[in-house]
Amino acid sequence: MNCRHCKTPLTHSFANLHHQPISNAFLTKKQLEEPEVYYPLHVYVCEACFLVQVAEYKKSDDIFTDDYVYFSSMSSSWVEHARQYVAMMLERFDLDVHSFIVEIASNDGYLLQHCVERGIPCLGVEPAGNTAQVAKRKGISCVQDFFGTALAERLVKEGKKADVLLGNNVLAHVPDINNFVRGMKILLADNGVVTMEFPHLMELVANNQFDTIYQEHYSYLSFSTVCHIFETQGLRIFDVEQLPTHGGSLRIFATHTENSWHKTRPSVSRLYQVEKQANMHNIAYYTGFQQQIQTTKKALLYFLLEQKKNGKKVAAYGAAAKGNTFLNACGIKSDLIDFCVDKAPSKQGMYMPGSHIPVYDPTYLRQEKPDVVLILPWNIAEEIKTEHSYLKDWNGVFVTAIPELRIFTVETSP
CATH class of the missing domain: 3.40.50.720 (NAD(P)-binding Rossmann-like Domain)
Incomplete structure (x- = not known):
């Protein structure tokens, strides 16, 4: 098995949660009498790029089906987080009715509804049919598909280029992370901005958040590794914010590598150094996490x-x-x-x-x-x-x- 980013053979184990069913595959009473499918949930770390990752035992199109049960709007605090994000972006990047915003994994419209309220043209990309339908009922245009280079090229041919291209808690969900990031470069307008939010691997380790490991999360991301992945696909991260959401997340801001309009801020080198000082650029950092899991398991039992x-x-x-x-x-x-x-x-x-x-x-x-x-x-x-x-x-x-x-x-x- 090779790293999904740099193709280096994976030999170092990060966490083994053994065999588990798909985390959102809820059962009816009748199905309790039938066999239940389990998949290995073993996470590895790449010794070359330090991408922490689970093997793709379960295909993404089998997970994000029309019966997908996660609706973002069920959390009022998350909806408020989205509202504040939209307000911040409109002010920071002078967005108006002439701008175009695209959200990848737009779910039930929890975020884009705030764009619609302000009259900002927007488009959601959402593979799960049931959540996409809820968004459409809120007046949000949606494309029901997985995002990658193929969809990005199709949207560009239709005359669409994103001034803001965002994705909250989706970067970790994609099996082909190189194709996904390359697709963002294709769809992004010349002076456009990409923002991505994802749980910070450093917080996962420090706070023993092993429950965030499941088949829908193919990758577990440090800032340094994400910077490297974006660089290889022609995108430059120019700012980063640390957020309290999901136990500690990062919000990155990126643009085209060749774009000089958005200057790189000190926050980028500062967080890179924090990770380096935490020893995240050394394979030794990733050992010992399995013991933390065992300690927590025993205490609860x-x-x-x-x-x-x-x-x-x-x-x-x-x-x-x-x-x-x-x-x-x-x-x-x-x-x-x-x-x-x-x-x-x-x-x-x-x-x-x-x-x-x-x-x-x-x-x-x-x-x-x-x-x-x-x-x-x-x-x-x-x-x-x-x-x-x-x-x-x-x-x-x-x-x-x-x-x-x-x-x-x-x-x-x-």
Whole structure:
């Protein structure tokens, strides 16, 4: 197996979460009686370019189907994040009704709806049919396809060039990252700007975020590696911001290498040096992560076993991909967690892959009054705790397990 960027043979293991089902492949009750397909979830690191990556055991067009269950608008904090982004970009780059914005992996229109409200022409690229249809109902033009050089060339032939080309949490999702980045160069206008947001590998390691490893994430990205990938495809990163989203993300700003309009800012060399000082340019940095996974797994299992021993009712909140990865990595089934709740109607009435834990509407918490609620999407834990502060009515507590096991009463902040 070779690196998906530089083709160097992969020999160094980063994390092995063993065999798992697809993280968003929810099951009906009938399907519980049928065989469930598992795929290896083993992550390697390239010793040449330090791209951390999982082998493409599951094809992307089998993951992002018309039954794809992730809808970005289910998180109010994420929608607000998108609104603030649009406002910032309009001001920083003087965008107006004559500009053209393209979002790759536009999902249900959580971001482009803010462009439509301001009268900015825009286009969404979204492979999953169900989320694309929701965006279209919001008045957003969408192309239902995977992004790459072929689609970029087609759009250019149609007279489309992007003044802003953005993608939030998509760069890690593409199996052919070289083709994807090359496609962005093709579609980008001469003085255009690319922005990409993605979880920062340094935060993943520092905060033990192994639950963000799943088949939909083909790559786990450091800033240095992304700079190198962009450079090889004719794009130059001229600015970078560190964000708190998803446990610690980066927002990069890029343009054509030959473009002198957007000057490279000190933030680029500064973050490059931070990664270098953290030893991310050395293969030794990537060893030892497997032991962190084992420590977290054992702590949660001991905690859940103790709760069950004491007759407590345990629920989970958020049937997100990271939660499914986490539960399956820990070997947790419905005997340790009674049920899960989630806002997404597409998940309600279904069963979580692997663990087979049933999923209900969040109102089920009031009905069942669990003693413990394990928050699986820890990155929006504050939002969840605020919305469901009524757990105090029966002395229920919230728990998070990443980066370590923590127990919160409703009144306690992390």
